[in-house]
Amino acid sequence: MSDIALRMNHVFKRFRRGEQHDSLRDLIPSLVKRAVRKDRERSLAPEEFWVLNDVDFEVKKGETLGIIGHNGAGKSTMLKHLSGIMVPTRGSIEVNGRLSALIEVGAGFHPDLTGRENVFLNGVILGMTRTEVKRKFDEIVDFAGLEEFIDTPVKRYSSGMFARLGFSVAAHLEPDVLVIDEVLSVGDFAFQRKGIEKMRAIAKSGATVIFVSHNLQAVAEFCQRGILLERGRILAEGPTDQVIRRYLDTATSHAERAPHGPVRIVSTRIEGADGETGKFDGGGRARITVRLEAAEAVEKVAVVIQIFNADFYDIFHTSSERLGTQPLSLAANEVAECDFDVDLHLGAGTYYLGVYLYRYDAEREYDHVFPATSFVMTADRGAHGVANLYPVVSRFTAVQQSKVTPLLPATPKDSGRVMIKKAI
C-alpha cells in the first residue's frame, strides 16, 4: 500500500459529442428527459462515448511513467482525472502525497501583472505557500533566466519567456507526484534540455513523475515504464521501449501503400545486434529486413529504403541496386528477403522507414509502403541533431592572449539580483 504513489481503479469517463445545453431555456426539456431515464452510470446515450474506458493501473513511488497515444486517445482527460480537475463517471483514483499537475504552463498568469507578481500568484495557485515562494523566488527567476524582466508585465514577454517562467514556477514545487503534460515543447532547445534535466532531478529526489508527451524520444529517455492509450483504453503497458514499439506499430498500420502490383512488400523489420526493435542507442548496428512476395513473375526487382526524421525530411536513402547488388527476378508466388546492414549514426529522435520496390531499367515502381516501420534513437553523450558524428574534445587550452577588445564592458551579473531582493 505505502509504496503506491497513485492508483486508478477501473476508471470510466463519459463524454458527450456536440453541443450541450448552455442556456436556461434548454434546461427544462433535458431535466424531464433525465427524470424519465434511470440510473445511467453504465449506459451510453447515442451521442455519448467513453473517453476513458476501464483505465486501471498503478504507479509506485519514485517511478517515472510515460503516457503516449495518438491525438484524442484520452491522454489529457486522464491527466485531468489524475490531478483531480475532473471526476470519473465510474471508478476511483487514489493519490498518496502532494500531487502537482502541470497541464498548461502559465495557466493563471495574468498579462497585466509583472513577472514577480505572477510568480507569487502562480506559486500559490499551484499549491505553495507565500513563504515558500519567497524562499525559492531567486531560484525560480534564475532558472527561467529572466532577472532583467521580472518587473515587466508579462504581456510584454515573448511566448518563450512566458513559458519559461511558467515552467520554472512549476518545477520548483517539490511535489510527491508530478504530472506533466507536453510542457517541454515550449521554449528554445536549450531550455527544453534544461527542463528535462530538471525533471530528472525531481525524479531523482524520489518524486513520482507521470509524463505525457508526443515526444517519444523524451519519453524513451526519461521514463522507466510506459502506457499506451488508444480510444480511452490501455492498449499496452510495460517497459517504455516495448510500449513505444507498440505505438509505432499502430502508427504504421495506417501506412500509405501503392495500388496492387505484381510484387508486394510483406513486412519490414529493423533489429539491433542485441535483438532490440523499437529503441536504439546511437552508434549501434542494425539490420533492416524487407520481405517481399511476387503475385506473378517479375523481373529485376530492386529494394529501396529511405529514412525520414520526425519532420519527414528525407535524411538518408539507398537501394540494393546502388549498393551493387544485382536485381532479383522472381517467379509467381515466390518470396524473397533483402537485408540491409546499417550503422545507426543518428541523433536522438523518432525516425520513419519507407520501403520501395523498383525496377531501375524500366523506371517502374512496383510497390511502396510508408512508413513501413519506425524507431526511436536515444540521446548519446553530448551530440544533438539528426546525425551523430561521435565527437570527442581532444584539446581545449588557452593558446594566446586575445587582442580583441569586447564591444561592451561586462555587466556585473548581480545587477538583476538587486532588483529581485525588493520585497513584493
Add this chain to the structure above:
Amino acid sequence: MIEALQELSKNRELLYMITWREIRIRYKQSVMGLMWAVLMPIIITSAGVIVRLAASRLSGRPITSGDIGGIGVKALAWAFFVSALRFGTTSLTSNSSLVTKIKFPRLIFPLAAVLTSLFDMAIAAPVLLVLLPVAGVRLWPSLLWVPVLLMVLVLFTAGLCILFSAANLFFRDIKYIVEVVLTFAIFFTPVLYDASLFGKWRSILMLNPLTPILEGLNSSVILGRQPDLFWIGFSAVTSMVLFWVGVTFFRRLEPRFAESV
C-alpha cells in the same frame, strides 16, 4: 458544509492571493485608480438626493442633512452588493483557464469577488466618515451594530454570489438575468428612499433581506437608534440559509465544472 469551510481555511493564502490579484488588476492601468471605489457610492447618493428633493417638494417636508447622510450610508452598502454580485456571477467563467487546468477549491472565486468589493467599500468608507459628523452623527452606542449588520450583508451577498457563479457556469444567460434584476432592484430596495415611507406596507418591503440591513444601517449610524431586531434576525437567518444552500449547491456541481465551463 463544515468540510467546505475547513478546505477554505486551508486555502486562505490562495483566497488572499486571488483577491489581491483582482484588486491589482482593477486598479492597474486605470485613469481613476482608487477613485473608482468612491465614484459608485457618490453617483448613487446624488441620485438619491435628487429623488429626495422631488419628494420634499411634493410633501412640503424639507430635506435634512441626516437624510442625505442616510442615503450615503445605504449607497455604500448597495454599491458593495451590486459590484460583488456582478463580479461574483461571472467569477467562474472569467477564470475558466484556472477552473479547467488547476485543481483547488473553486469556492475561492466567488468569495474573492466578495472580498474585492469589500476592499472597495473600505476605500470609500473614510470619505463618508468625514462627511457624517456634518449630518449630525455622533459616536452613539448604536454604532456597535454596524459590524453585525455588515456581517449579515456579506453573508447574504456571498451566498448569492456562490449560487449565481455556479449557475452561470452551466447557463450563460444567468449573468444577463442578474444584470437586469440589479438594474431595477434599486427600486425594490429602500436605498434612495426609506421603508417607513410606506407606512403599514413596510413589512412587505422588509421581506427583501437587504431592506432590514439597509434600514438598520440607517438607524444605527444616522439616527443613533437600535435597528429593528426582529427584521435583522429575519435577514440573518435568511442569509445563513442562503449561504448554506449556495455552498451545498456549489459543491454538488463542482465535479462537473471542468467539463462544462
